[in-house]
Amino acid sequence: MDSCLLFATELYALPILRPLAVAAQRAGQRVGWVVPESVAGYLRADETRLRSARAVRALAPQAVFCAANWVAPSLPGAKVQVFHGFNAEKREPDRGHFRLRGFFDLYCTQGPATTAPFEVLAREQRYFAVAETGWPKLDPLFAPTPDAPSLRPEDGKPVAMYAATFTESLSSARAMVDTLRVLTARGDRHWLLTLHPKCDAELIARYRSLEGPFARFYESDRLLDMLRAADVLVCDTSSVIDEFAVQLKPVVTLRNRRPKPFMLDVAEPSLVDAAIAAALSHPAALMQALADHAAAIHPYRDGRSSERVLAATDRLLTGGYGRLARKPLNLWRRWQASRDVRALLPD
Structure with a gap:
């Protein structure tokens, strides 16, 4: 060829x-x-x-x-x-x-x-x-190149990433706006935010408005940089979950359509904060489930x-x-x- x-x-x-x-x-x-x-x-x-x-x-x-x-x-x-x-x-x-x-x-x-x-x-x-x-x-x-950009801050605080599926019936994007407004302003974590590029323009504008000292919004072409930088992902039912999980890093999901053992799935936005804290403690059973899942979906590292x-x-x-x-x-x-x-x- x-x-x-x-x-x-x-x-x-x-x-x-x-x-x-x-x-x-x-x-x-x-x-x-x-x-x-x-x-x-x-x-x-x-x-x-x-x-x-x-x-x-x-x-x-x-x-x-x-x-x-x-x-x-x-x-x-x-x-x-x-x-x-x-x-x-x-x-x-x-x-x-x-x-x-x-x-x-x-x-x-x-x-x-x-x-x-x-x-x-x-x-x-x-x-x-x-x-x-x-x-x-x-x-x-x-295998990032030596010049690959890093989105990690230098203050050592954990980095949380938020992404949502484009499928409206499964998306958490609208339900999570107010919760994220509180969490991104609190300052104990850094946040990387993104939405599918086909999402409603008004919704994307609301997420851009969450930007501040501890939160940044990025378009999907920066997704890999976000995946590398984050310590934990908050999502719903999106293939981004697997892209993140293959790194053996924990995932919190909101009303996932089919929750699996490697996810910490919650029913309400108010429960997301505590789930993030649990995920960042890296419980042994969760990390083993992550390893098993990664081997099944993408064993190549x-x-x-x-x-x-x-x-x-x-x-x-x-x-x-x-x-x-x-x-x-x-x-x-x-x-x-x-x-x-x-x-x-x-x-």
Whole structure:
């Protein structure tokens, strides 16, 4: 493989795909980005945005890496799914993480908990391959560069992070505003706050208003910096929980849809403060549950998942997974995907 395309339709895709871009360029490959205007402003000077179908054809990518659940079949190259998050179990399996849409040739899974179900689906459907690689987004978490920014304060106070799911019926964001206003002003902890970029603008403004000496609000492109800096996460039902937990750091959840042993789940915002204190004491049973969960969802701690994704893609391109069946037609879905990509890449 000598060139590849990174397909980033949302801001959250940048930290997922950037480690792949770095690994590909390190291997001597040419890399291009396809992004909408809402994401383009966040690209770095060395990240080449392709603005037309002609530019994509000139790059001639052998593979398209995608964090969203769709990609246009008309784009050249094998279609590789690297996922936008962990399986947060917001929906039933056939409507959530394991839902197939017929777009992808290869699924690069994060760990045993997702590999096994996708391997079952691959045997049933026969049109895609599965490789357990770990998640590229977490490479900088486990192997940060020497110049990686730190959001930790120097006064030694614990750092709490707050994040919420975008799914309104599961989100704690509105319920937590008043509680966070008290906790962030108290000064015994530092707070890092974020919301999904698609959240209501008024709600985001309310969270920005919580900024002060002990609290900062960051957009999702700084998520990895927040994950590295925080000692404890406060959340609800979001895949961010797993991104944090793989570091073996404790998580407090508010009304999680399916609480697990590694979470300290509470029913009301008023109980969050005490749960944070309990989490920061690192009880043995909780820490063992964290270790067991991390081993199931993402056992890779070497910061080299991107290299494994590239190797799996090379194997796909050279026929290493055997002959795959034709993808399902899904004409309506394909038409929608082609229409949407034409808006990003006019001829």
